[in-house]
Amino acid sequence: MALVLNEEQQMLKDSAAGFLAEKAPVSALRALRDSEDATGYSADLWREMAEMGWPGIAVPEEFGGIDYGYVGLGLILEQAGRTLTASPLQSTVLVAATAISHMGSQAQKEQWLPAIAAGEKVVSLALQEGAHHAPEQTAATAAANDQGFVLNGEKVLVLDGHVADCLIVVARTAGEPGDEHGISLFLVDSNASGVSVARRSMVDSRNAAAVSLKDVQVGADALLGDLNEGSGGLSYTLDIANLGLAAELLGLSQEAFERTMEYLKERKQFGVVIGSFQGLKHRAAEMFAELELCRSLVLKALQSADTGDENLPALASAAKAKLSQVAQRVTNEAVQMHGGIGMTDEFDIGFFIKRARVAQHTFGDYNYHLDRYARLSGF
Amino acid sequence: MSEIEQFREETREWLEANCPASMRTPARGEEDAYWGGRNANPANPDQKVWCDAMASRGWTAPHWPKEFGGGGLDKEQLKVLRQEMARIGARSPLESFGISMLGPALLKFGNEEQKQEHLPKIVRGEIRWCQGYSEPNAGSDLASLQTRAEDKGDHYLVNGQKIWTSYADKADWIFCLVRTDNSGTKHEGISFLLFDMASEGVTTRPIKLISGSSPFCETFFDNVEVPKANLMGEEGKGWTIAKYLLTHEREMISGFGVSGSGRSLGQTAAEIVGTDATGRLRDSALRHDVAQFQLDSLAFGATMQRVGDEAKAGQGLGAASSIFKYYGCELNKRRHELNLAVQGEAALGWDGELYNNGAMPRAWLRSKGNSIEGGTLEVQLNIIAKRVLGLPD
Ligand SMILES: Cc1cc2nc3c(=O)[nH]c(=O)nc-3n(C[C@H](O)[C@H](O)[C@H](O)COP(=O)(O)OP(=O)(O)OC[C@H]3O[C@@H](n4cnc5c(N)ncnc54)[C@H](O)[C@@H]3O)c2cc1C
Numbered sequence: 001m002a003l004v005l006n007e008e009q010q011m012l013k014d015s016a017a018g019f020l021a022e023k024a025p026v027s028a029l030r031a032l033r034d035s036e037d038a039t040g041y042s043a044d045l046w047r048e049m050a051e052m053g054w055p056g057i058a059v060p061e062e063f064g065g066i067d068y069g070y071v072g073l074g075l076i077l078e079q080a081g082r083t084l085t086a087s088p089l090q091s092t093v094l095v096a097a098t099a100i101s102h103m104g105s106q107a108q109k110e111q112w113l114p115a116i117a118a119g120e121k122v123v124s125l126a127l128q129e130g131a132h133h134a135p136e137q138t139a140a141t142a143a144a145n146d147q148g149f150v151l152n153g154e155k156v157l158v159l160d161g162h163v164a165d166c167l168i169v170v171a172r173t174a175g176e177p178g179d180e181h182g183i184s185l186f187l188v189d190s191n192a193s194g195v196s197v198a199r200r201s202m203v204d205s206r207n208a209a210a211v212s213l214k215d216v217q218v219g220a221d222a223l224l225g226d227l228n229e230g231s232g233g234l235s236y237t238l239d240i241a242n243l244g245l246a247a248e249l250l251g252l253s254q255e256a257f258e259r260t261m262e263y264l265k266e267r268k269q270f271g272v273v274i275g276s277f278q279g280l281k282h283r284a285a286e287m288f289a290e291l292e293l294c295r296s297l298v299l300k301a302l303q304s305a306d307t308g309d310e311n312l313p314a315l316a317s318a319a320k321a322k323l324s325q326v327a328q329r330v331t332n333e334a335v336q337m338h339g340g341i342g343m344t345d346e347f348d349i350g351f352f353i354k355r356a357r358v359a360q361h362t363f364g365d366y367n368y369h370l371d372r373y374a375r376l377s378g379f
Numbered sequence: 380m381s382e383i384e385q386f387r388e389e390t391r392e393w394l395e396a397n398c399p400a401s402m403r404t405p406a407r408g409e410e411d412a413y414w415g416g417r418n419a420n421p422a423n424p425d426q427k428v429w430c431d432a433m434a435s436r437g438w439t440a441p442h443w444p445k446e447f448g449g450g451g452l453d454k455e456q457l458k459v460l461r462q463e464m465a466r467i468g469a470r471s472p473l474e475s476f477g478i479s480m481l482g483p484a485l486l487k488f489g490n491e492e493q494k495q496e497h498l499p500k501i502v503r504g505e506i507r508w509c510q511g512y513s514e515p516n517a518g519s520d521l522a523s524l525q526t527r528a529e530d531k532g533d534h535y536l537v538n539g540q541k542i543w544t545s546y547a548d549k550a551d552w553i554f555c556l557v558r559t560d561n562s563g564t565k566h567e568g569i570s571f572l573l574f575d576m577a578s579e580g581v582t583t584r585p586i587k588l589i590s591g592s593s594p595f596c597e598t599f600f601d602n603v604e605v606p607k608a609n610l611m612g613e614e615g616k617g618w619t620i621a622k623y624l625l626t627h628e629r630e631m632i633s634g635f636g637v638s639g640s641g642r643s644l645g646q647t648a649a650e651i652v653g654t655d656a657t658g659r660l661r662d663s664a665l666r667h668d669v670a671q672f673q674l675d676s677l678a679f680g681a682t683m684q685r686v687g688d689e690a691k692a693g694q695g696l697g698a699a700s701s702i703f704k705y706y707g708c709e710l711n712k713r714r715h716e717l718n719l720a721v722q723g724e725a726a727l728g729w730d731g732e733l734y735n736n737g738a739m740p741r742a743w744l745r746s747k748g749n750s751i752e753g754g755t756l757e758v759q760l761n762i763i764a765k766r767v768l769g770l771p772d
Contacts, residue, residue: 131651131723156724201730203740269520279757328716335589335747339518339755340543343588343748350589350744357719357740358727365720367664 001303003296005075012072015052016079023048024085026348032086033205039163040199040207041086050119055093059101063113070240070305074247074298081251084355086206088122091159094244095237096123099168099185103225103233108187112166124164125237126155126188126211133364135170135234136180140213142171148219149173151186151194154212157362161209162199164190169213173228180231185224192216204358205351239316241363243301246319249327249359250291250298256334256352257287263338280337287333290326297322314376321369324360331356383455390463397432399425403468408742410592412474415504417551433472434503440478443486447498454691476545477501477508479631481554484624488571488612497552497573509576510628511541511555511598512621518543519758521556522565522618526600528557528572535559535572535610537580537603543752547583547596550576556621559614571617574605590744591729591737628753629704635749636679636707644714645669648721665720672713679706698767705759708749715743 005013024045032040049055058073059065073094080089097116100109100123115121129139140153151171158167167188175182190197194216197209225233261284264275274280301315309315331353335342342349360366380388402425406412413419413426421427433439436450442457443449452460482501485494500506517524526539537557547553552575560568576583580603585593612620645660648669653661660666686699718739719726726743728734750756764770 128724131725133723157727200728200733203727203729203737203744205729268516269518270523271520274519277757279760332712332716332747336750336756339751340513343751345587345589345591353589353744353747354740361719361723361727365723367662367668367720370664371662 001307003299003303005071005299009071009075012068013075013079016054016076017082019048019052020079020083020085024080024083024087026084026351029084029086029205029351030348040160041088045085046087046119049087049089053117054089055097055119056113056117057093059097059113059117063101063109064117065097065113066117070243071299071302074244074302077244077247078251078254078298081248081253081355081359082255084252084351088160088163090241090244090248091124091161091164091207092116092122095125095159095241096166096168098240099125099224099233099237100187102236103185103230105221107221108224112187121166122160122164123166123168124159124161125241126158126161126167126169127234127363128157129153129155133361133368135183135231135238137177138170138172138183139177140169140171142169142173142184142186142218144173145217147217148222149186149217151188151213151216151218154210156200156208156210158197158209158211159362160207161190161197161211162207164197164209166190167195167211168224169211170230170234175228182228183230183234184227185230185234186218186222187224188213188216188218188222192218202358204355206355206358208358235313238363239313240305242316242320242369243298243305245359245362246294246298246316246323247302249323249356250294252352252356252359253294253323253327253330254291256349256356257291257330259349260284260334260337267339274337283333283337287326287330290329294323294326314373317364317369317373317376320364321366321373324366324369327356327360328366383459386456387459387463390460391466393436394463394467394469397429398464398467398469399429401425402429402470402472404470405468406470407738408745409474409594412470413472413504414474414507414546414549416507416549417505418549419504419507429470430472430504437502439473439475439504440482440498440502443482443498443502447486447494448502449498473504475501475504475507476510476550477506480510480624480628481508483627484554484571484620485611487623488620490611492608493573493611506551507546507549509544509547509550509553509598511544511547511553513543514540515542519755521621522569524556524558524569526555526557528559528570528605530559531604533607535605535607537572537574537600537605539600541598541600543586543595544583544598545595545752547576547598548585548593552576553581553598554611554624556617563615566618568615569617569621570614571611571620572605573609573611574603578603578605580604588745588748590741592741592745625754629759632749632753633683633703633707635746636676636703636710637683643673644717644721645673651721651723665717668720669717672710672717676710676714679710682706701759701763701767704753705750705756705763708756711749712746715746719743 053066054076056065057068058070061067100112142149142151167190169186169188172182173184194214196212200208200210202208265273267274297319301319304312304315334349338349341347401423413421413430437448438450441450441452441460445451514524528535528537555572557570557572558568559570580601582599583596585596587593649660655661682699686697690696726739729737
């Protein structure tokens with residue numbers, strides 16, 4: 001497939017950029033942070049996004065979506081990365097809708113996908129338990145009983161968990177932590193008895209929660225996908241999730257880079273603009289090269305998701321690893337090249353470095369995906 | 380017993396008797412440290428007890444001459460004192476720009492009255508100083524500073540603005556670079572003034588950092604009258620003093636690069652991430668990065684020691700000292716970046732007990748300033764290239 005955006009995709013990208021720059025610039029995230037907003041994103045903005053069809057962009061038409069695919073969603077996430085827009089795009093649209101589309105029964109899809117596509121429901125994946133992303137280490141349990149399953153466990157970094165209507169809980173139905181076999185996924189009502197959700201304030205001022213499950217009874221129909229064999233579907237979901245995060249990191253890095261280049265052309269020291277110093281110029285040119293590589297890799301990986309390419313897992317890990325590495329470099333350089341002002345909260349650059357590290361970490365960091373890429377590449 | 384061994388024994392006993400238990404734990408960041416000053420507001424009363432005890436022996440500034448309140452220790456004794464403090468985990472009794480920056484410049488360039496007036500108060504932690512160097516348009520190009528000091532006979536009239544002045548809102552006095560003459564090159568006509576922050580016409584506005592705290596300020600001078608006696612060195616010759624002081628500031632900042640004792644990053648990683656059957660860290664990429672960091676830290680520590688020992692052996696301060704600020708800051712930034720990779724989710728929480736109020740990400744963010752404060756990374760590299768390597772401009 002040609003590595004180029006078609007006219008329609010270009011239009012989507014432009015309109016998303018225009019919309020987000022106007023309605024949800026970085027100052028909107030700052031305002032949410034400073035007012036300690038209880039939701040953590042703007043419900044009005046989310047409604048407007050829903051009117052444009054964004055929550056259903058990758059949802060099949062028969063379930064109320066527009067089935068535009070992951071290249072489309074990636075373009076939107078890239079623009080949301082530029083503006084650091086807080087919304088349920090990641091938790092619900094990128095991750096949960098993918099899991100349900102991919103693994104859900106007809107009834108589960110009918111129940112959840114149209115509601116997600118309409119922007120009416122927030123659903124989130126409750127996966128991580130320890131300090132690091134390690135799906136096969138899942139220790140939360142789901143024990144079968146005559147009414148279905150009883151869930152127990154502790155989860156962290158559940159995106160938008162504090163406002164989610166439903167949680168997709170990854171739990172162990174067989175085997176030991178470390179085993180790929182024995183993992184199952186469950187749709188759990190956030191208000192079910194035994195579920196407690198605590199919002200966590202993270203460095204990026206976005207939304208994450210810790211979820212505790214104590215003897216949570218769910219019906220047999222809560223099982224999402226096959227019993228004990230959830231790893232495959234989860235793995236696919238995580239590939240998509242990491243692709244989306246890579247797209248967001250691309251937008252974020254590109255924006256931080258462009259802002260820095262503007263500053264290099266404007267700030268004067270020693271009677272000249274600082275962009276005339278070779279020590280900065282070469283680093284800028286290197287970053288430009290890295291970002292161009294990133295753009296190609298992200299598009300290629302997104303396309304592979306839409307075409308059902310068998311290389312999707314390797315490409316997803318490659319994209320997440322590369323973007324984590326480059327985002328780290330670019331955001332560090334952005335602070336450094338701004339000098340003192342880059343260290344201040346009044347200036348926006350700090351929001352970029354903060355969001356970058358959380359997005360890098362979420363669903364596996366550079367090290368995790370570098371290793372996975374190597375494994376998937378046969379070494 | 381040799382004299383130095385006797386000194387060690389006495390020091391050990393004295394520290395044992397005088398260092399409060401709570402001061403035998405590391406301070407949790409800059410804000411938890413004791414800075415003294417007129418408005419000192421110690422988080423823990425032991426901080427003042429510890430500072431006063433150390434100051435009574437001159438050991439807040441152990442290498443300064445006794446006549447100005449310092450400890451009068453020679454290099455050997457200083458080393459012993461540091462070792463003995465480290466042995467019981469004693470924290471530094473006083474964080475002070477007076478000690479780390481102004482003092483050395485005062486000793487070299489101050490007149491007798493200025494030394495008598497200021498040094499003992501610095502040693503005792505009575506007066507807290509801030510550094511008025513940077514201005515909005517004079518950062519890396521510090522010498523282009525424009526804060527004016529007009530000669531009004533018995534005093535200077537100071538007008539202008541400083542920026543990024545660390546703790547200006549908490550400091551009692553400022554050492555400040557001002558322009559007394561505009562006619563020559565930019566390096567000429569700079570003078571070095573000392574004045575009270577309580578003087579009429581001085582105002583400060585705290586600036587919040589990305590780490591969430593507000594250690595630095597904008598500082599404004601509106602017709603501030605500074606007595607002529609507060610000029611340090613000659614009028615118009617302040618640049619030499621400014622540069623000398625910067626070398627001391629940079630030395631202090633390079634210290635951030637020295638890894639503390641206690642558990643290494645690698646050991647912490649092994650605990651959090653786990654090891655395989657052969658004891659190797661499970662995450663091979665992380666293992667590589669942490670190992671590289673630790674060996675660079677080791678080599679950096681050895682370099683600092685070598686330069687120190689060579690100086691003691693009378694070989695002078697080698698060219699290697701020029702890399703300290705640059706390398707130390709880069710190491711410290713790497714340490715914090717790696718700490719994020721090691722700690723994972725635990726290092727991304729911003730508030731709340733569970734995340735220790737975000738101590739880890741805040742320290743990570745603060746470390747980004749290391750390669751900006753006291754002269755940026757780029758400025759340091761330019762200095763090495765020009766002054767040490769002799770490469771042309
Ligand atoms: C945490 C912190 C505390 C501070 N505390 C104090 C204080 O107490 N008192 C005080 O006076 N100042 C203080 N400073 C200010 C500090 O000294 C300045 O920020 C620093 O000197 C850089 O100046 P600037 O911010 O104007 O950046 P600029 O000089 O504008 O630099 C912007 C970028 O351009 C680069 N650059 C500039 N010139 C060159 C060149 N010739 N070649 C290559 N690259 C170049 C810089 O390295 C930087 O990356 C503090 C700063 C920080 C971050």
